[in-house]
Amino acid sequence: MSVLPYLVAAWVFLVGCYGLATSRNLIHAVGCLAVCQSATYVLLLAVGYRDGATAPVFSDLKPGSRPVVDPVVQALALTDVVVGATVTAVLLALVLQISKLHGTVDPDELSELRG
């Protein structure tokens, strides 16, 4: 098993963080947060990967006849997707309100809270 998927996961996470730190648009920032989350999908699926294995679906597969990839991480990734959808929805709703009330979605121009 190569180390490449793990490096990709780390890179995707960091690039998302970079985007968040330098974002000039809050919608873009919420998108960057979703990029960070994609890193967790990559990592989880890489953890469960096995060479020469197939999907863990036993409808047309006799149990034990072929190796399958780890179904636990796939369940985790699915749950993770649901969590991510919820978070993104709530945050985008908040950005919408910010745009309506502040008249901008540029974080540099929000100055209500500081000090």
Add this chain to the structure above:
Amino acid sequence: MHHLLPVLVAVPLLGATLLVTAGRHLPRAAAETVGCLFAAGTAALAIALLLNSSPPMTDWVGGWTPEGGESVGIVLVGDGPGLGMAALASLLTVAALAYSWHYFDEPPRRHAGSFPALMLLFQGGMCGFAIAGDLFDAFVFFELMSVVAYALTGHRVEEPKAVQGALSFGVLNSLGAYAMLMGIGLLYARTGELAMTKIGEGLDRHGSPDALTLAAFALVLTGLLVKAAAVPFHFWLPDAHAVAPTPVCMLLSGVMVELGAYGVWRVYRTVFSGPGGIPASDLEHALVVLGALTGLVGAVMCWYQRHIKRLLAYSTVAHMGLFLIGIGALSPEADDGVALYILSHAGVKAALFACTGALLDRYGSVDEHALHGRARELRGVAVLYVAGALSLAGLPPFGIGLGKAVLEEAVGGPLTVLFVAVSAVTAGAVLRVAARVFFGLGPRPDDESSYETTGKKEEPETRSRLSRVPDTMTAVPAVLLVLSLAMGAVPGFAAAVGHAVSGRAAPAPHWTLIGVLLGLTSTLLALGLATLAATRPKLLGDGAWTAPLRRLQSGHIGDYVAWMLAGTTLLAALALPTILNG
């Protein structure tokens, strides 16, 4: 009895579902009653389970018990600390719902059930996180309580400050949670297990810790420390607490932030404390450094705030630093002290927020300078406020004083100075507010402000400004303060807490002469600081030297994210000696 553990999460979720579906047709009083009933029922269940938590209960949800030591099921653990946190979260939810009774103005006017439903969801998430026995479910409940908390923080969607604070809160906490999930993925890759104790055993089997263990440790702790608002992960907290509705502030400051510290305690104890994990000396090193930094930054920032809710929020940050130092001490005595401290701090902080909410609803402002001398007529609230501030300083026999005394004795050494200083400064700031707002002491502070957030022109949370403070809004903080007094004054209570947290490993927490003297010292220091600040503001300086520190709190999400990454690196660096020596 252990079959009742999942019910602890199911009851509030069921109540929330009921309120969301039927809330449109319910009158407001009915929706609030249903909310209170479900929250109180959960609280009663949590307390009943807590009384039966020795020996600890374990429940494999849905009957997925391990076969041959292997299981993919969801495990819930009902031990003293977990059920204690669940009980605390539930009781505070009841208090917050009682506080918002009838007067709290809820934006969706035609849906009376929405606010109590969100509160119940929040309660369910917190209870679930407290009793989760495997790391992935801890993450899921962590996110459940976080997402509901974002929605509750931004509940008054027409307030520009509220939505901005909620967004910072949301982005930072979710990013922290994803870092935690990366760590969980790494731990699963190493051990093939998700249950916390099983991961710990797996790490020990693998041998001495390596880079992967360190990375997993730093990532998982990042998520939990963002929640626990440790410096430099803390920036979201003042922004969120300053804008959240008062009943929500009571829960955020009283128990949600503390759940982060509880998570650090639980994860370290079960996952990383073995020979394959992070050595105790490294954890102590990391938590004492972060905790001391958190205590100092929190106390300094707390002292120089004029927005009362922000001031209380920074006081929470400062006290979180003390909790983290206590957790880092890793001794049963320190655990008992932290548990007592967290319990009574929750009551006191919630009471102080409740009193501040009364000011907001009565005067439409939470600004210390603008309110100077205006609240003279609120005698009852003034008494509660001063009592809360004194107990925050650790005045015996309040529970905070006892918890802090036990903790100071367990930690010892030069850190005692930090404990006394932090409680004196934070309590002094609250007393200064009380002296100015309720008694009109000293000259009127000047009103101009260039950079900082003031508390002027805030919208009251009630439908209109109150002409008098309703009884529920004073009864709730009064009850909370009495409870927090009872925690230190009723001898059996501290012993019961000690027994639930550390069993018979430590002597029951009790007052000692040194503890009483240290508590009195910090109270007197707080009184002195407050008097000096209110009567001779010039003598203590205008805080120009804190300007660089205050500019860090810029309200800018990008800055906060950068600080979080720096914090993760710092955490990994503090635990690095493990790898170099291992």
